[in-house]
Amino acid sequence: MAQFFAYIQHTDSEIEDTAAELAAVAKAMGADSVTAVVTGSGIDAVASKAAEFFNEVYKLDADALAYPNAEVVRKALTAVLPDGSVILISNSTLAMDLAPGLSVKKDAAYLADITGIEGVDGDTLKAVRTELGGTVSTHVEADLSNGAVITVRPGSFEAVAAGVGGAVSDKTADASDLSAKRKFIEVVVPEAGGVDITKAELLVSIGRGIEDEDNIEIAMELKEAFGSYAEVSCSRPIVDAKWLEPSRQVGTSGKTVKPNVYLALGISGSFQHLGGIKGGLLVAVNKNPNAPIFQVADYGIEADILEFMPALTEKLNDL
Amino acid sequence: MEILVCVKSVPDTGEEEIELDGGQLDRDDLTFVVNEWDNYAVEEAIQIADKVGGSVTVVTVGDEENEDECDEVLRREMAMGAGKALHLMDEAFENSDAKGVATILKSAVEKGNYDLILTGAQADAGYSAVGGMLAAMLDYPYASLVNKIEAGDGKLVIAREIEGGNAEMNEIELPCVLSIQTGINEPRYVGIKGIKQVSGIDIPVLSVDDLDIDGSSVGEDGAKVKRVDYFIPETGEGAEMLEGSDDEIIEKLIEILKANGGMK
Numbered sequence: 001m002a003q004f005f006a007y008i009q010h011t012d013s014e015i016e017d018t019a020a021e022l023a024a025v026a027k028a029m030g031a032d033s034v035t036a037v038v039t040g041s042g043i044d045a046v047a048s049k050a051a052e053f054f055n056e057v058y059k060l061d062a063d064a065l066a067y068p069n070a071e072v073v074r075k076a077l078t079a080v081l082p083d084g085s086v087i088l089i090s091n092s093t094l095a096m097d098l099a100p101g102l103s104v105k106k107d108a109a110y111l112a113d114i115t116g117i118e119g120v121d122g123d124t125l126k127a128v129r130t131e132l133g134g135t136v137s138t139h140v141e142a143d144l145s146n147g148a149v150i151t152v153r154p155g156s157f158e159a160v161a162a163g164v165g166g167a168v169s170d171k172t173a174d175a176s177d178l179s180a181k182r183k184f185i186e187v188v189v190p191e192a193g194g195v196d197i198t199k200a201e202l203l204v205s206i207g208r209g210i211e212d213e214d215n216i217e218i219a220m221e222l223k224e225a226f227g228s229y230a231e232v233s234c235s236r237p238i239v240d241a242k243w244l245e246p247s248r249q250v251g252t253s254g255k256t257v258k259p260n261v262y263l264a265l266g267i268s269g270s271f272q273h274l275g276g277i278k279g280g281l282l283v284a285v286n287k288n289p290n291a292p293i294f295q296v297a298d299y300g301i302e303a304d305i306l307e308f309m310p311a312l313t314e315k316l317n318d319l
Numbered sequence: 320m321e322i323l324v325c326v327k328s329v330p331d332t333g334e335e336e337i338e339l340d341g342g343q344l345d346r347d348d349l350t351f352v353v354n355e356w357d358n359y360a361v362e363e364a365i366q367i368a369d370k371v372g373g374s375v376t377v378v379t380v381g382d383e384e385n386e387d388e389c390d391e392v393l394r395r396e397m398a399m400g401a402g403k404a405l406h407l408m409d410e411a412f413e414n415s416d417a418k419g420v421a422t423i424l425k426s427a428v429e430k431g432n433y434d435l436i437l438t439g440a441q442a443d444a445g446y447s448a449v450g451g452m453l454a455a456m457l458d459y460p461y462a463s464l465v466n467k468i469e470a471g472d473g474k475l476v477i478a479r480e481i482e483g484g485n486a487e488m489n490e491i492e493l494p495c496v497l498s499i500q501t502g503i504n505e506p507r508y509v510g511i512k513g514i515k516q517v518s519g520i521d522i523p524v525l526s527v528d529d530l531d532i533d534g535s536s537v538g539e540d541g542a543k544v545k546r547v548d549y550f551i552p553e554t555g556e557g558a559e560m561l562e563g564s565d566d567e568i569i570e571k572l573i574e575i576l577k578a579n580g581g582m583k
Contacts, residue, residue: 182489
């Protein structure tokens, strides 16, 4: 059987919450043992944390790996991991940068953003993922005969418990060439400013279902009808269209929010958007009964938001 | 700067309910449009070429089945301002996985002399893979999710959009491959008049032989990853759907909001 590896992402000496989910994915694929791979500079603490969930930990500790420049990490993993391995990575902006090229260098199958495992039959992995912005799911088969690189949607698998206690081995010497034609400069944090949606107790959050810039006003009127504890937020397409300012965007590339109630209006529910909602009651209104947001919402209403919002505003104003 | 932009014709599913027929999408029921991310990539290429000089070529991969959709997409991007187009089409390309598509594109890249290759950050299948694979095959540097480009001498300074909306600044040597994130610019509008102006242009169509590709390395035969079927997961697994007349639904919603701190 192929060897299983999990690439561990980390910030400020803490491993990502999803690291232990990768151990669960390997288990679902029938792995007896999983090796964590940690890259960085001065990462002993990170390696020890990874050892709580994995049978073994490979540590690659070098200045060139201090920031996870995907071009450098790819070179390191290509050199250190044996051909034919199954390499698991939690889906993230780093994973998207790293994983496709790694699969080419390893001549391995590439499966992106899987949400479930149905099983392994010989050399064939049967898995589940989504297409068309999450609006439809698919069964996929991947040929594992020469290994695979698989990215996993965060939150799709139940994390394994800590307490495995694997040994850490230093593999830095196996990755001698860490040069790259892309150089990391710095991370720039966008200037604070604009509306602070993270303080609102109720978010009136709009997505593509708003259809037109002129309809933004309808959402603003609904917010007014609630009161000063409410604010208008949105999903990414609304900011891309420049209909609302970036400070109102909820999601992995926007703000993380935790209101009492999140009212998702005409938002289909991509995982990038849902990644920004960290608590509270989720109520979704969408005209598509199969919108993925209904999988995760507490309450759902099948309706066209352009009719629903004015009706709700009127009712609130009459109270 | 010679720029190649890889574009794709995708089903326009919008916010509507998707209908499946025996676990497959019914192509006859769908309208096809250019992948949203690709429009941003083409706009960015045009703006770079306007600023520093050079040319923009758009390329797509297809088979006989989607010949018209591919041609339409290429002409739409030419109407935006791309000067040249390449239509890579062969029966052997059908059902290629992301690696197959990257293999086909690699051959087209090697027949040209491009400094910069752009793709959309993702498309309909959500793999976000072709750009990174193409770069690895060519041994060019790669960066994904790019939302800012400044052209310099023999290199670019680029921003990647990472978690929290932060910008990861990088310097990248040319030639390189970048995948473009939405929001990097405002893609220009294409009207019917613009489409008409490019309707007569002859777009070169290149086959597996023209591109010197081993047909067994692409298409169904070369694919290590195959989609078996589509399915719609059970709805309402999570959400309790509020039913009734419009008035009743709104009454129920207000009660729920009151009980959960959503009304003051």
